[in-house]
Amino acid sequence: MKRLINPPIQNLLWLGGIACLGLAVWSVWQLRQAEEQQFATAGVSVDIPNASELSIPGVRQYRRLVEAPLFWETRARPKIAPPPPKVATAVKVPEVIEVELMPPMGRLVGIVDLGAKKYALVRNESENKTLYKGDVWEGWTIQAINSERVVISAGKQRTEIALIGDFEAPAANKQMLASRQRQDQRKRNRQQQIRQAQQKQQAKQARNYDRAGGQQGAQAKQNGAVSRVNPAQQQARAAQSAQQAEPAPVLSIKEALEARQRLMASRWGKEQKK
Numbered sequence: 047m048k049r050l051i052n053p054p055i056q057n058l059l060w061l062g063g064i065a066c067l068g069l070a071v072w073s074v075w076q077l078r079q080a081e082e083q084q085f086a087t088a089g090v091s092v093d094i095p096n097a098s099e100l101s102i103p104g105v106r107q108y109r110r111l112v113e114a115p116l117f118w119e120t121r122a123r124p125k126i127a128p129p130p131p132k133v134a135t136a137v138k139v140p141e142v143i144e145v146e147l148m149p150p151m152g153r154l155v156g157i158v159d160l161g162a163k164k165y166a167l168v169r170n171e172s173e174n175k176t177l178y179k180g181d182v183w184e185g186w187t188i189q190a191i192n193s194e195r196v197v198i199s200a201g202k203q204r205t206e207i208a209l210i211g212d213f214e215a216p217a218a219n220k221q222m223l224a225s226r227q228r229q230d231q232r233k234r235n236r237q238q239q240i241r242q243a244q245q246k247q248q249a250k251q252a253r254n255y256d257r258a259g260g261q262q263g264a265q266a267k268q269n270g271a272v273s274r275v276n277p278a279q280q281q282a283r284a285a286q287s288a289q290q291a292e293p294a295p296v297l298s299i300k301e302a303l304e305a306r307q308r309l310m311a312s313r314w315g316k317e318q319k320k
Contacts, residue, residue, distance in 0.1 A: 147200045150184040154196055154207045164191040 152170035168175040168183065177196075181188050186198040186205075196207045 147185050147203060149205065149207075150186055150198070154209050157191060157193060157196070157209060159193065166191055166196050 152168050155169045156167035166177045177188050179188050186200045189199050190197040194209050
């Protein structure tokens with residue numbers, strides 16, 4: 047340690063401290079020089095006000111202060127003019143036009159009298175209702191319930207509904223109406239088919255009759271025999287030949303089922319007898 051701290055090293059330390067101190071002093075001096083240059087170069091802007099704005103107005107302009115000084119006891123409050131009276135404008139009330147309501151849709155099917163209480167039974171297309179006095183039914187208020195009628199009102203309108211009084215006939219069930227229409231259409235189609243079959247049978251019978259007559263004429267010519275034929279016998283023969291030629295009539299489903307049942311019943315009876 048003694049070797050390290052010797053006179054040459056102490057001199058170096060002193061020189062380093064003096065150099066640092068000189069550097070600090072030089073820095074402070076430079077900063078002050080920069081501030082002085084800045085203030086010297088910056089211009090000073092001074093706005094001089096207008097002299098007319100600084101002049102005090104004359105005493106005559108303060109007439110109210112001259113007539114009634116501010117701190118005098120005799121100074122009176124300025125009179126304020128009363129506001130003009132408000133004129134009430136007549137407001138027109140619009141007239142309320144009452145629209146006549148249609149009677150409620152439905153019918154009165156019953157009235158139940160329990161002594162202290164009475165209520166009416168009403169039925170419409172979709173539901174059944176029980177109405178007491180004071181209830182509302184499609185915009186109509188129930189006013190009274192008697193043994194034969196119900197009194198209802200809507201505003202100035204007033205009407206009575208008698209027991210079992212229909213305002214409108216209930217609409218038919220859509221499914222029932224559609225099934226009925228289908229049945230009618232099937233019936234008409236079946237009748238048309240029967241008529242067509244009858245017409246075909248009649249035409250066939252006529253053709254068979256003409257054919258049978260032609261065959262008989264040809265045979266008479268071939269045999270050379272001229273004989274008088276009874277018209278009744280001729281018609282019977284033509285009918286017999288037509289029946290033999292025409293096919294079995296077309297049966298409906300119901301007739302076929304009934305014939306099958308009769309056949310089965312006859313067979314069942316024969317088996318029991320055996």
